Every structure is written in C-alpha cells, then in structure tokens.
Amino acid sequence: MKVALPVVLALLSAVAWAQSGPSDPQIAGIVVTANQIDIDAGKLAKSRSKNKEIQAFADLMIADHTAVNKQAVALATKLKVKPEDSDTSKSLKDGAKKHTASLQKLSGAAFDKAYIDHEVAYHQAVLDAVDKVLIPSAQNAELKALIVKVRPAFVAHMEHAKMVQSKLGN
Amino acid sequence: MRRRRTGRALALAALVLSPGLFAAGTAHRVSMEAMKYAPETLELAVGDTVTWVNRDPVPHTVSAGKSLESGTIEAEREWKYVARQKGRVDYICRFHPGMRATLVVK
Numbered sequence: 001m002k003v004a005l006p007v008v009l010a011l012l013s014a015v016a017w018a019q020s021g022p023s024d025p026q027i028a029g030i031v032v033t034a035n036q037i038d039i040d041a042g043k044l045a046k047s048r049s050k051n052k053e054i055q056a057f058a059d060l061m062i063a064d065h066t067a068v069n070k071q072a073v074a075l076a077t078k079l080k081v082k083p084e085d086s087d088t089s090k091s092l093k094d095g096a097k098k099h100t101a102s103l104q105k106l107s108g109a110a111f112d113k114a115y116i117d118h119e120v121a122y123h124q125a126v127l128d129a130v131d132k133v134l135i136p137s138a139q140n141a142e143l144k145a146l147i148v149k150v151r152p153a154f155v156a157h158m159e160h161a162k163m164v165q166s167k168l169g170n
Numbered sequence: 171m172r173r174r175r176t177g178r179a180l181a182l183a184a185l186v187l188s189p190g191l192f193a194a195g196t197a198h199r200v201s202m203e204a205m206k207y208a209p210e211t212l213e214l215a216v217g218d219t220v221t222w223v224n225r226d227p228v229p230h231t232v233s234a235g236k237s238l239e240s241g242t243i244e245a246e247r248e249w250k251y252v253a254r255q256k257g258r259v260d261y262i263c264r265f266h267p268g269m270r271a272t273l274v275v276k
Contacts (some may be wrong), residue, residue, distance in 0.1 A: 033253045046242060060266075061228065063228070063229060063264075063265070064228040064229070066227060067228045067244070067245055068228065069186050070225050071227050071245065084219055146227070149226070149227055151225070152204040152205040152206075153205060153226060153228045155205070156266050156268055156269075159267070159268060160267060160268070163267070
C-alpha cells in the first residue's frame with residue numbers, strides 16, 4: 001500500500017484545507033488533475049498488465065475519467081472559469097509522479113496488486129475530498145452540480161476496484 | 171362535394187405517410203442516473219418502445235446478449251428499443267457491473 005500514499009496524502013491535505021476552501025478555478029483545477037492522474041494510471045496499467053480484470057478496469061478508468069474531464073472542461077469554458085493550480089493540485093501531480101515511478105519498477109502480479117490497491121485508496125481519498133472540500137466549497141451552482149453528478153461514478157469505481165482486488169486474492 | 175373528397179384524400183394520405191403517429195404500443199423511458207437504471211423493473215407489452223436516457227457523466231450500455239445490445243450510450247444520449255418477444259430480460263451495463271435491471275415483456 002506504500003505506493004498509494006503520496007497521492008492519497010495530497011487529497012487528505014485538500015480535506016485539511018476545508019476551513020478556508022479552494023476557489024472555483026482551483027476546484028476546477030483539482031477536478032481536472034484528479035481525473036487526468038487516473039487516466040494516466042490506467043494507460044500505464046494497460047501497457048504493463050496482462051491480467052484481464054486489470055485491463056478491463058483500466059479501460060473503464062480511461063473512458064470514464066476522460067468523459068468526466070470533457071464535461072468539466074466544457075463547463076469551465078462555458079462559465080469562463082480557467083482551471084487554476086493550487087497546493088492540492090500540485091501535490092496531486094507530485095504524488096502521481098512518485099506513484100508512477102514506483103509502479104514502473106514492478107511487473108506481473110506485483111504490479112497488478114500495487115495498481116489496484118492504489119485505485120481503491122485513491123477513489124476513497126477522492127470521495128473524501130469531494131464530500132468534505134469540493135462540494136461544500138464550490139460557489140457556482142453548475143460547478144457544484146457537476147461534482148454531485150460525478151460522485152456516484154467514483155463510488156462505483158471504488159466498489160469495482162474492491163471487487164477486482166478480491167479476485168486477485170488481496 | 172369536390173372539397174369533401176379532397177379532404178378525405180388528404181386525411182388518407184396523412185395516415186399513409188405518417189405511420190409513426192399511429193404505431194401500436196406505449197412509449198416508456200428508463201433513466202440511467204447516479205449509476206442506476208430507473209425503474210429497475212419495467213413491465214411492458216410486445217410492440218412497446220423503451221427509450222434509455224443516459225443522465226450520468228459517463229458512458230453506459232444496455233446489454234443482455236444478442237437479444238438486447240445498445241452499444242455505447244454516451245452521456246446525455248438516448249437509445250431506443252422495440253419489444254418484439256414476450257419474456258423476462260435481465261440486462262446490465264457492460265462497463266459498470268453494479269448496474270442491473272429487468273424488462274418484463276407481457
């Protein structure tokens with residue numbers, strides 16, 4: 001589970017940030033970054049894993065998070081909100097770099113286990129950030145509505161990742 | 171008299187040219203929202219039409235093998251199906267294994 005920590009810690013820092021709260025452009029930046037990180041992790045899993053369950057899950061992560069990002073960018077464009085970097089989005093990117101570097105050292109069953117363990121922890125951390133920071137802090141009603149609309153998909157992803165995890169015998 | 175005949179002819183032409191207006195069967199809608207089909211069980215008759223509407227931000231499918239396969243339904247898109255046979259059809263989303271529902275064609 002060590003490989004999951006950097007990205008998860010970045011999201012927990014977002015939760016700790018809840019008191020002051022990010023601005024709408026920063027929220028848009030966090031949403032786009034969090035989705036892109038999971039798209040990239042999915043692409044890495046597609047290229048390195050030979051496990052069918054992992055391949056199917058990675059395909060789903062690429063498709064769903066790409067669809068969500070397309071809508072987030074379309075909404076940001078419509079609202080004239082330019083996604084901004086923040087300490088959280090920067091920490092997310094740094095954490096993802098470290099996680100990717102750890103994954104790239106692994107192969108076979110060890111890779112599959114590290115990837116899916118991280119997906120479970122990552123989606124839980126994203127949900128915590130969604131519930132405790134992003135939804136309460138969003139000022140624009142349409143931005144808030146999009147995050148609320150996306151939440152059930154993240155829950156489904158976490159449940160799906162847990163199912164794959166149990167099939168791998170974790 | 172000529173005017174009445176013309177009127178009848180126009181009415182007949184409208185019937186022939188607009189079969190969709192007089193198609194048998196009821197139209198039903200199933201929403202795909204919050205990663206669920208609603209309603210989860212739909213009872214309908216042979217000849218009825220079901221339209222699935224994807225209100226989620228991610229793609230879904232309506233899949234039960236060869237008898238019922240929508241292919242990918244993108245966000246905010248719809249897919250229509252006309253029930254041709256009686257029976258119970260349990261279907262899923264091929265992408266999201268937690269999404270399950272049933273058609274009961276009577």
